[in-house]
Amino acid sequence: MPGRPAANLKDDLMTRIANERVVVQLGLLIVALALYASTFAQSFSSSDLAQSPMFFPRIILALWIGLAVISLVQSARADDQAQPIASWLRIGVVLVATLVYVNLIGSEGFFLPSVVFALICLSAFGIRHPLFVPVFAIAVPGTLVLLFNHALGMPLPTSRFTYLF
Amino acid sequence: MLSSLPDAIAILLSFEGLVVLVLGTVLGIILGAMPGIGSTVAVAIVLPFTLTMSQAPAILLLLAVYAGSVYGGSIAAILINTPGTPQSAATCLDGYPMAQRGEAGLALGWATVASVVGGLISAVVLIFAAPQLASVALEFGPIETFALILLGMTCIVSVSTGSVVKGLLAGMIGIFLSTVGGDPILGEMRFTFGNWQLFAGFNLLAVVIGVFALSEVFMRASVHISKVSELVAFNGIVLPSRAMWRGRLRNLSKSVVIGNLIGVLPGTGAATAAFISYAEGRRSSPNRAGFGKGEPDGIVSSEAANNAVTGGALVPTMALGIPGDAITAVMLATLTLHGITPGPKLVEDNPTLIAAIFTGFFIINLLLLPLGMLLSRVAAPILRVREAFMMTAIVILCAVGIYFVRGNPFDLLVMGGAGVVGFLLRRQGVPMAPLVIGMVLGPTLELTLRQGLILTDGNFLAFFTGHPIALVLALAACVALMLPVWRALRARSTA
Amino acid sequence: MKLSTLTSAMFGAAFAASAAVADGFPERPINLIAPFNAGGGTDLLLRGLAPHFAEAIGSDVFVSNMAGGSGTVAASALQGQRPDGYQMAYMSVTVSTIQPQIKNVPYGVDSWTPICSVAASPTMLFVTADSPFQSMEDVVSAVKAEPGKYVYGSSGPGAITHLTMVSAFAGLGIIDDMKHLPFQGSGPAIKELTAGNIQFFGDTEILMKRGDFRPLVVFNSERVEGFPDVPTATEVGIAAPLNELYLWGGLFAPAGLEPDVTAKLEAACEGAVASDGFQEFAANSGTVINYRGAEEFDAFFRAQYESNAALIEAAGL
Secondary structure, eight states: OTTOOGGGHHHHHHHHHHSHHHHHHHHHHHHHHHHHHHTTTSOOSOOSSTTSTTHHHHHHHHHHHHHHHHHHHHHHHHTOOOOOOSOHHHHHHHHHHHHHHHHHHHHHOSHHHHHHHHHHHHHHTTOOOTTHHHHHHHHHHHHHHIIIIIISSOOOOOOSSOSOO | OGGGHHHHHHHHTSHHHHHHHHHHHHHHHHHHHSTTOOHHHHHHHHHHHHTTSOHHHHHHHHHHHHHHHHHHHHHHHHHHSOOSSGGGHHHHHHHHHHHHTTOHHHHHHHHHHHHHHHHHHHHHHHHHHHHHHHHHHHHOOHHHHHHHHHHHHTHHHHTOOSOHHHHHHHHHHHHHHHHSEEOTTTOOEESOTTOGGGGGOOOHHHHHHIIIIIHHHHHHHHSOOOOOSOSSOOOSOOOOOTGGGTTTHHHHHHHHHHHHHHHHSTTTOHHHHHHHHHHHHHHHOTTGGGTTSSOHHHHHHHHHHHHHHHHHHHHHHHHHSOOSSHHHHHHHHHHHHTTOOOSTTHHHHOHHHHHHHHHHHHHHHHHHHHHHHHHHHHHGGGGGSOHHHHHHHHHHHHHHHHHHHHSOTHHHHHHHHHHHHHHHHHHTTOOSHHHHHHHHHHHHHHHHHHHHHHHTTTOTTHHHHSOHHHHHHHHHHHHHHHHHHHHHHHHHHHO | OHHHHHHHHHHHHHHHHHHTHHHHOOSSOEEEEESSOTTSHHHHHHHHHHHHHHHHHTSOEEEEEOOOGGGHHHHHHHHTSOOSSSEEEEEEHIIIIIHHHHSOOSOOTTSEEEEEEEEEEEEEEEEETTOSOOSHHHHHHHHHHSTTOOEEEESSTTSHHHHHHHHHHHHTTOGGGSEEEEOSSHHHHHHHHHHTSOOBEEEEGGGGGGSSEEEEEEOSSSOOTTOTTSOBTTTTTOOTTTTOOEEEEEEEEESOOOHHHHHHHHHHHHHHHHSHHHHHHHHHHTOOEEEEOHHHHHHHHHHHHHHHHHHHHHHTO
C-alpha cells in the first residue's frame, strides 16, 4: 500500500491476518483436513483401490485442501475485506432465530414456532407496528396450516398439544 | 401416431382436458414462483388428484404443473435471487443483476420467451424424432456419461464470478457434500459418523435453498437497508422487442439443442443442461463479456435449455419406457396404475394417449406466455410489500418447501446450516453456483467413473481408446478449460 | 378445596382416557408413511390402499413420504415414535429385513409390531429378448468359458434387484466369475440392459409386460401362472435358502402397540385389502395381493429376517 505511514504497517499486518476472510478460509481448510484425516479412520471391505468408498472423496478433499491453501494465500496477500456488517444485532438475531426456528419445527410443530419466528424477525428488521406485525405473524403460517393440513391432507408437523396445528 | 392426432385433440379440447391444462399450468407457475417451493412439492400436491382421473388428464395435469413450476421458478430466481429448483440456479446469475438494475420486467420477458421457445421446439422434436433420439440415448453408456459430466464440470470455471480459485473451491465443497451417505457401488456409509439421518446424504434441494434463498435473507439483514419500501421495481413482464433479438438467435437455438440432447440422456437432468448451456453461451455468445452482470443471453441460455429438457426427458420415457428424470418416473408409475406398462411398445399400443400427451405438452408451453404475463401482473403488488415482511415470508415458505421434499425435519436443519455457511462464504466472495453444480453433478461423476472402471477392469485409459464419443467429449472438456487461459494469454500479448 | 376437586377431576379424566385408548381408537387421522418418494411404486400402492383403509377404520388416513437411504430413514424415524397406532410405515423386504442387517440403523427385528402384509411377488432373472441365452444352463457354461466377461446389473447395492442376481449366480456358484454394475434406480439399469452394457437383470413379473425381456428363472416355490415355461430356481439347481425370493411389503407400527389397537388396525387392513376398490386397483397396477394377518405376518417376517442373512452373506454386503 504506497503512501501509508510506516507506523501502521504492523497494525495493517494484524488486521490482514485476523480479518474475516482469512478466518473463514482457514476454517474451510481445517474442516477439509479433518475430513481427510477421517477417511483413514474407517476400514472398508474392498481391497481394490479404485473401488474403495474413499477413493473418490479423497481426490475431492485433496483438491479442496489445495484450493483452500491457494485462496487463503491470495486473501492474506490481497488485503481484501468482506463487506462491513451494518448492524450486528440485526444479523445476529435473524441468524439465531432462523436456526432455532428450523430446529423447533420437528418437535414443536410448524405453526407455533413460525408465529414466534415471524414476530422476532419482523422486529429485528425494525418493524414494530402493533397491528400489522401480529396479524402477519399469525396469518401467514395460519394460512399455510389451513391449506396443507386441512385442505390438501398433507400435514405439516403438528404441535404436542393438538393434531389440528 | 400422427393419424391419431384428431382423437388426441378431441381429448385435449374436452372440458376436462382444457381445465386440467389451464389450471395445472397456473398452479405450477404460482407454486414455482414461491421462494423455496419447487417442482417436487408442486407435483406432490397434485399427485393424489391424478389417482382418480383417467389416463390422459392425469398425465397432462402432472406435465402442466411440472412445466409451470419450472417456469415459475425462474420468476423467483430473477426477482429475489431465490431459485426454487436447482435448474433455475443458472438463471439467477444474470437475471438477478438485471433486476437489480431496474430491468426486472425485461429480464422476466427474456426468460419467458426463452422458456416458451425451448419448450415448444422440444415438443416438436418429441413428436417427430423420438425414436431416432432414443437410439442416441442408448449410445451413452456409463463411460460416455462420465465424459459428458466431466465436460459439465468445466462450467464451474465459467460461472465463477470473481475468483476462479474460489469458484473451484466451492465446486469441490459441493462435490464433497454429495459423497456423504451411502457409497453408490458398495453401499457402505461414508462421513455419516454414526448418524442415521445422514445415511440418505444431504438433500440437494435443502442445500440449494439454504445457500441461495436463506443466505440471501441473511445478506439483506447484514447490510444497511436504505429503501425499506420496495424489494425490486416490477410492474409486470416486458417482452423484448424484435430489434433486441438481433445477434441473440444463434445463442437461443444452441441452447435449445443442448437442452434437448441432455434431456434425452436418462439421469442427467435439467440443472446439468442449464449450466452446460450457460457455459457454452459464455464461451461463444457475441455478448459474452457481459455474462454474470445482467446479460440477457445468460438468461436465455439457461431458460431455453432447462425448458427444452422437459421435452427431451419424455423421449426415452415414451420410446423406451425408461424415465428420463424424476417427474417422468412419476408419470410412468401413474401410467402403470392405469394398467399401461411402459415399454418399447408404449407408443404403438396407445397411439391416442401418447399423441394427446405430446400435443398437450405443446399446448402447455403455448399457455406459459399468456398465463405468465397475466400472473405476473397480478403478483406485482405482492412484491411491493416491505422487504422485512418479504424476508420473513421467504424463510417460512422455504421451511414448508423443504419439509415436503422428503417429509423429514432433519432436512430443515441442513437448510439452516447451508444458509449460514452460504452466507459466510458469500461474504468472502465465494460464489454459490459452482457449489450447486458440484452437488448436482458429483454423484453421477463418481458413479459413472467407478462403473467405467468396473467395465474396463480398472483401466482408465480404456475409457477413451474404445469409446469415440467419450474421447470427443473429454477433448471438448480440455478445450473448455484451456480456452479462458488461451484468451487471457492472447489478450496480454496483443496489449 | 376447589383446587383439590379440580386436580382429582383431572386425574380421573386422565385415568379414564388411558383406559379408553383402545375403545376410542382412532380419534384422529392415521398416517401411513411411504419410505420412498411421492409417485414411486410403494407410494402409489399406499395411496391406492389409503382410502379403503380409511373407510374400514372409520377415520381420516393420509399418506406421507419420508424418502432416503433406501427406506432406512423413514424406518429409523418411525422406530423412535410412540406406539400409539397413528403412525405406520409400508415396509418392503429390503427395508425391514435386509437394510438393518447391513447398515448400522437404530432398528432391528424386534423394533416392530407387524400389522399385515399387503403384497408379495416372486422375483425373476431376465435377459433381453434378443439375447443368446435361452436357459440358465447356457448362462453357466458361457460364464465358465469366459470368466470376468459377463456383467449383471442392479438398481443399487442391497436392492431387491441386486439380491435376485446374487441368489441366482451365488446359487449356481458362478458369482465370482461375473461383474456387478449397480445403477441408481431401475430405469438406468434397464436402459443399459437394452443397450447391451449389462446382460442380466432381475425384478418382479410386472417388468415382463414390457415385452422386450425373456425370463430365465423364477424364485418361487412353483412355476408362475403367467410363465408356465420358466423353471423355478430349485429346478435349475439353486439350493435353499437362495431358491425363493419375494418382493413383499406390509404395514408395520413401532413395537409395543396395544393388542386391542393392533387388532383394530389388522381388521381394517384386511377389510381394505379385500375391498372391491383395492382389488381393482391391484389388478390394474399389476400388484400381487398377499394378505397375512398380524400374527402370521409377524412369524413370516421373523423367518424372512433369518433366512435373508444367508443372502446377505452371499452378496458380500
